[in-house]
Amino acid sequence: MYDFAYHKPASIADAVKLLAADPEAKVVSGGHTLLPALKHRLNKPTSLIDLSGIADLKGIKKVGNSIVIGALTRHVEVATSEIVAAAIPALAYMASHIGDNQVRNRGTIGGSVSNNDPAADYPGAVLGLGATVHTSKRKIAADDFFQGMFTTALEADEILTAIEFPIPEKAGYAKMKNPASRYVMAGAFVSKGPMGVRVVINGAGPGVFRQSAMEAALAASWAPGAVAGVKQDADGLNSDIHGSAEYRAHLVGVMAKRAIIAAG
Amino acid sequence: MDTIIPFEGIGASVRRKEDLRFLSGRGHYTDDINRPGQTYAWFLRSPHAHARIRAIDLAAARAMPGVIAIFTGEDMAADKIGGVPCGWQIHNKDGSPMAEPPHPVLAQGKVRFVGDAVALVVATTRPQARDAAEAIIVDYDVLPAAADMHQAQAPGAPAVHDDIPSNICYDWHIGDKATTDAAFANAKHVVKFELVNNRLIPNAMEPRAAIGDYDPTTDEHTLYTTSQNPHVIRLLMGAFVLNIPESKLRVVAPDVGGGFGSKIFHYIEEAAVTWAAAKVNLPIKWTADRTESFMTDAHGRDHITQAELALDEEGTFLGLRVVTQANMGAYLSTFATSVPTYLYATLLAGCYQTPTIYAQVKAVFTNTVPVDAYRGAGRPEATFLIERLVDVAARETGIDKIAIRRKNFIRPDQFPYQTPVALQYxxxxxxxxxxxxxxxxxxxxxxxxxxxxxxxxxxxxxxxxxxLEACGIAPSAVVGALGARAGLYEVGVIRVHPTGSVTVLTGTHSHGQGHETTLAQLVSDRLGVPVANVDIVHGDTAKVPFGMGTYGSRSLAVGGSAMVKAMDKIVAKAKRIAAHLMEADVADIEFDRGTFRVAGTDKTKSLTDISLAAYVPHNYPIEEIEPGLEETAFYDPKNFxxxxxxxxxxxxxxxxxxxxxxxxxxxxxxxxxxxxxxxxxxxxxxxxxxxxxxxxxxxxxxxxxxxxxxxxxxxxxxxxxxxxxxxxxxxxxxxxxxxxxxxxxxxxxxxxxxxxxxxxxxxxxxxxxxxxxxxxxxxxxxxxxxxxxxxxxxxxx
CATH class of the missing domain: 3.30.365.10 (Aldehyde oxidase/xanthine dehydrogenase, molybdopterin binding domain)
Known part of the structure; x- marks a missing residue:
């Protein structure tokens, strides 16, 4: 990696101040995406702002009819949280299937959602549950937050602080892993609850997206067979050495069905 | 003084001695070695598969912090450093030798695959070397690439090497064409089949690494390297690349974290750091990162094959015709040429009585990293072809796939069995x-x-x-006649110490296989020494007299046999010493697992009695027998x-x-x-x-x-x-x-x-x-x- 300055602020305000002062700075939480990129010299930040010293960014709590998870909460903590398991078991299930033990022990929800890797798991759950993203300056609905591959509504001096998940009646997640990277090749997160009926697809396209035809079908009849008649268009989906867009389009239907079965 | 020890000889599942070291993080690998004053190398590598180098501007890079030296192909040419050699010469059908383009250590005028080394930067730290490499400006004239064998053989294809416009390394054959064609003419069934053997990237757990170290007071060069065969590297690099006599060149391959063939070959980085260390008079370490491993370790397999099997009405195989194209990559790696010929086409009989076989193999240059032996080397390609073909034949003739195999198997009473493609099983x-x-x-x-x-x-x-496969390579005279530029015998030294522990020096090399245990069991079985008291030394040309290393499943069949020969000599000498000590005729001395006995009596001596006498020869037939108890044997196998x-x-x-x-x-x-x-x-x-x-x-x-x-x-x-x-x-x-x-x-x-x-x-x-x-x-x-x-x-x- 290239040399960089290192900061470890103790408050969100200090972190924002550092970020605003240096347009070439990068925020790091778990580091599981950023550090490999640095080691490969694919990224050359002037400074890293390490959020791990900010206590306000940690923890999982139930607030009213929502579960609020701090940005620095690690995947393993979500996977094993009794609060999450009781309120949104699909979210705990999803977190328990991200990467491997090392990734789950280091990676954080805030890092994953801010990065918005199209093949990541968390954006599927955040959009699939209609969550609200809390930042250092505002609250952003998930529907407005994800803006395509590695792009979000976050501004340059804005830090994701927490995610607020409304508790659904039911929700489920299913994914097909890329055989090599084990990232998501095609995944579906479905839910029914205060945010309506949602079918969200991750992995298959250049960014996480709502499958509105499947949502309509599922709203009409919540059953695994409901989406069978909805054909995902391959146009615009990812295509690479691991699978064509047509294959991914097919997997979208399979994973949606499985997610509905998982949701019950 | 009977001691009860557990049986640790042949057939015992002795726990691996080396695992305590490996599993507790105490393995000692090349990158763990640090020499005083050590500097670091970074190779600037081509981002293009095929390009001419118009110019290299080193000015900015040379001014970077920590930079000690930067070398390019021009510097090596000025020192008359050639390329790394190919170890096996194949001849074309017409008897002419294969095309053998040079493989320069650092690119000379042209780059031929993504990862081809263009410059070597030596700096005080590794990041400094890398920073400086990034500051080198190379003016490339990018050329169209021949990225696979189809592209390389298409009309008007770019020539990987300017003087080999066909991109063909050799067009070779084996077997009897006329007899095979006749067998097809009379066949009831002909099953045709085309397949690809996919290209693989070895990915040993430990990336390759090399440290060059030069001692000006003795004029001795040392290379520490991740190799399966340090003596072969010494031979190739000393004699063919850097012109250093063996007596002045030591190659050490310490613990090596997996090889699977990819660490057999003499790589350019080894020659580059050895040469440059003497130029700058400082030790230089290079350790590949995983990206370099993917890009520059020799890959494996990569065949396209058309095959035809002729059968009679009952499903008896009558003949086999095979046409294979094999990818060599951009340059000929050390054993690349032998893999799709003598390690592949000679295997095409498999375990079947196919009476006649004719195979043609074309080796093709492409703008990819060299392809060479990878676990199995040629034999997986042959086996995949045969065993898929037999299944397809079973299906298309309607004969059960087990029955068709049994019908064509070589029977136990037919051994030794001569195949139509050179081998005798x-x-x-x-x-x-x-x-x-x-x-x-x-x-x-x-x-x-x-x-x-x-x-x-x-x-x-x-x-x-x-x-079926052929390994335990190989009889030197046979492989020599087939174009190998080395003998493939092995060396074993058995050193019985005065108090009875044993050191074995072997020319084979363990990089995960467990030799420190298996080879010790051979000694335990024969000499009755506990495995714990047998040390296996390998991987250092300064310690082991000679050796050809480990590949082709040869360590036990060839290296173990050399040890047996050396132990034969030990026992023969020890019997003479025992005869003297027990005042008996040597013909009457029996030996069994560490005990020498005068036949028919209860007079015995232990191996330790003998070794002590051999090293403290007070009561000793010093006129007839030299002191000491150490023997060396070279073993050349009689067959695969x-x-x-x-x-x-x-x-x-x-x-x-x-x-x-x-x-x-x-x-x-x-x-x-x-x-x-x-x-x-x-x-x-x-x-x-x-x-x-x-x-x-x-x-x-x-x-x-x-x-x-x-x-x-x-x-x-x-x-x-x-x-x-x-x-x-x-x-x-x-x-x-x-x-x-x-x-x-x-x-x-x-x-x-x-x-x-x-x-x-x-x-x-x-x-x-x-x-x-x-x-x-x-x-x-x-x-x-x-x-x-x-x-x-x-x-x-």
């Missing part, structure tokens, strides 16, 4: 390994399991491979060894996703005499894991411009534990008839026998879908597209 029993594997895998119960799986929406398939056996794979395909799951794998192998059953089981399992990797997961992909698309773990699917099935391993032994241990070798059988078993199982699972063949790797996307394309036809039926 000494022993084997293919019927027994087949029977055992069918029983162990419950072959008979498969259809019930398939029906059960169908209820879960899964397609279950079973596949068999009855394979021929392990064989039967692998059976069982898979399930999830129809919705195309995911192929391994559900069961059974291996019954004849590896000759088994020294350590636990280590054999581990070797077979590891080989099978790599075979399953090739069959289901691993695909090296270059794009049309010659960029490596599968250049990291993100895109190259290495097998993980959950990709594998429980691998049940059993052995059935027929002894090798021509080496003193009766051993054959077990390191490669897993990777050789398993891929066709897996693909036969996949094709069997898809039996209702009209599928004749599935190319490796059988990825979910590939399987789904087969199912998807064929489903409508099924429905119509």
């Amino acid at each position: 000494d022993s084997g029993d293919y019927f027994s390994t087949l029977d055992m594997a069918m029983k162990a895998s419950d072959w008979a119960g498969f259809e019930a399991r398939r029906a059960e799986a169908a209820k879960q929406g899964k397609l279950r398939g079973i596949g068999i491979s009855t394979y 060894t021929y392990p064989g056996g039967c692998h059976i794979a069982e898979v399930e395909i999830e129809i919705e996703t195309g995911i192929v799951s391994m559900v069961n794998f059974t291996a019954v192998d004849d590896v000759g005499r088994v020294i350590n059953p636990m280590i054999v089981e581990g070797q077979v399992q590891g080989g099978v894991a790599q075979g399953i990797g090739q069959a289901l997961l691993e695909a090296c992909v270059y794009d049309a411009q010659g960029q490596l698309i599968s250049g990291s773990m993100m895109d190259y699917t290495m097998p993980r534990a959950d990709d594998l099935a429980p691998v049940s391993v059993a052995t059935h032994t027929t002894l090798c008839t021509h080496n003193p241990l009766g051993v054959k070798g077990c390191g490669e059988v897993g990777a050789i026998g398993s891929p066709p078993a897996v693909i036969n199982a996949v094709v069997d699972a898809l039996r209702d879908y009209g599928v004749r063949h599935v190319e490796m790797p059988a990825t979910p996307a590939k399987i789904w597209s087969i199912i998807h394309a064929n489903a409508p036809r099924m429905a119509a039926e």
Whole structure:
């Protein structure tokens, strides 16, 4: 990696101040995406702002009819949280299937959602549950937050602080892993609850997206067979050495069905 | 003084001595070595598959902090440093020698693959060297690339080497064309088949590394390197590249973290750091990162083959015709040329009595990293071809796939068996390994399991491979006649110390195989010394007299045999000393596991009594026998060894996703005499894991411009534990008839026998879908597209 300055602020305000002062700075939480990129010299930040010293960014709590998870909460903590398991078991299930033990022990929800890797798991759950993203300056609905591959509504001096998940009646997640990277090749997160009926697809396209035809079908009849008649268009989906867009389009239907079965 | 010690000789599953060191992080690898004043190397590598170098501007880079020196191909040419050599010369059909372009250490005027080294930067720290490399400005004239064998042979294809416009290294053949053509003319059935053997990236756990160190006071050069054969590196680099006499060049290969063939070869980085260390008069360390491993370690396999099998009405094989194209990459790696010829086409008889075979092999240059031996080297390619072809033949003639194998097997009473492609098999029993594997895998119960799986929406398939391979390489005179530029004997030194512990020096090299245990067991078995008191020394040309290293499953068959010869000499000398000490005739001295006895009496001496007398020769026949108890032997094998056996794979395909799951794998192998059953089981399992990797997961992909698309773990699917099935391993032994241990070798059988078993199982699972063949790797996307394309036809039926 290239040399960089290192900061470890103790408050969100200090972190924002550092970020605003240096347009070439990068925020790091778990580091599981950023550090490999640095080691490969694919990224050359002037400074890293390490959020791990900010206590306000940690923890999982139930607030009213929502579960609020701090940005620095690690995947393993979500996977094993009794609060999450009781309120949104699909979210705990999803977190328990991200990467491997090392990734789950280091990676954080805030890092994953801010990065918005199209093949990541968390954006599927955040959009699939209609969550609200809390930042250092505002609250952003998930529907407005994800803006395509590695792009979000976050501004340059804005830090994701927490995610607020409304508790659904039911929700489920299913994914097909890329055989090599084990990232998501095609995944579906479905839910029914205060945010309506949602079918969200991750992995298959250049960014996480709502499958509105499947949502309509599922709203009409919540059953695994409901989406069978909805054909995902391959146009615009990812295509690479691991699978064509047509294959991914097919997997979208399979994973949606499985997610509905998982949701019950 | 009888001590009860557990039996640790031949046949005992002694725990691996080396594992305490490896598993507790105390292994000592090349990158763990640090020399006083050590500097660091970074290689600037070509980002293009094919380009002319117009100019290299080093000015900015030389001014960077910490930079000690920067070298390019021009500097090496000025020092008259040639390229790294190829170790095996193949001749064309017309008798002319193969095209053998130079492989410069640093590029000379042209780069020929992504990763080709353009400059070597030496700096105080590794990041400084890398920073400076990034500041080098290379003016490339980018040329169209020949990224695969199709592109390389298309009309008007770019020439990888300007003076070889055809991109053909050689056009070689073996076998009798006329007889084979005649066999086809009279055949009832001719089964034609085309297949690809997929290109693989080895990915040893430890990346390659090299440290060059020069001592001006003695004018001695030392290279520490991740090698499977340090003496071979010394020979090639000293004699052919840097012109350093062996007496002034030491090569050390300490603990090495996996090789699988990829660390046999003499790589340019070794020569570069050895040469540059003397130029700057400072030690230089280079350690590859994983990206460099993907880009620059020699890859494996990469064949395109058309084959035809002629059969009579009853399914008896009459003849085999094979045309293969083999990718060499951009340059000829050390043993690249031998792999698709003498390690491949000579195997095409497999374990069958095919009376006549004719094979043609064309080796093709492409703008990719060199391709060379990778676990099995040529034999997996041959086995995949034969065992797929036999399955297809069974299906198309309507003969049961087991019956057709049995009908054509070489029978136990036919050994020694001369094949039509040069090899003479000494022993084997293919019927027994087949029977055992069918029983162990419950072959008979498969259809019930398939029906059960169908209820879960899964397609279950079973596949068999009855394979044979040739290893324990190799008789020097034979390989010499075939073009090898080295002998392939092995060296063993047995040093019995005064108080009875033993040091063994072996020219083989252990990089995970467990030699420190297996070879010690040979000594324990013969001399009665506990394994704990036997130390195996390897991997240092300053300690071991000579050796050819470890590859081709040769360490036990050749290296172990050298040890046996040396122990014969030890015992012969010790008997003479014992005869003197016990005042008996040497003819009356019996020896058994450490005890010398005067026949028919209770007079005995232990090995320690003898060794003590040999080193403290007070009461000793000093006029007739030299003091000391140390012997050296060179052993040249009389033939290859021929392990064989039967692998059976069982898979399930999830129809919705195309995911192929391994559900069961059974291996019954004849590896000759088994020294350590636990280590054999581990070797077979590891080989099978790599075979399953090739069959289901691993695909090296270059794009049309010659960029490596599968250049990291993100895109190259290495097998993980959950990709594998429980691998049940059993052995059935027929002894090798021509080496003193009766051993054959077990390191490669897993990777050789398993891929066709897996693909036969996949094709069997898809039996209702009209599928004749599935190319490796059988990825979910590939399987789904087969199912998807064929489903409508099924429905119509």
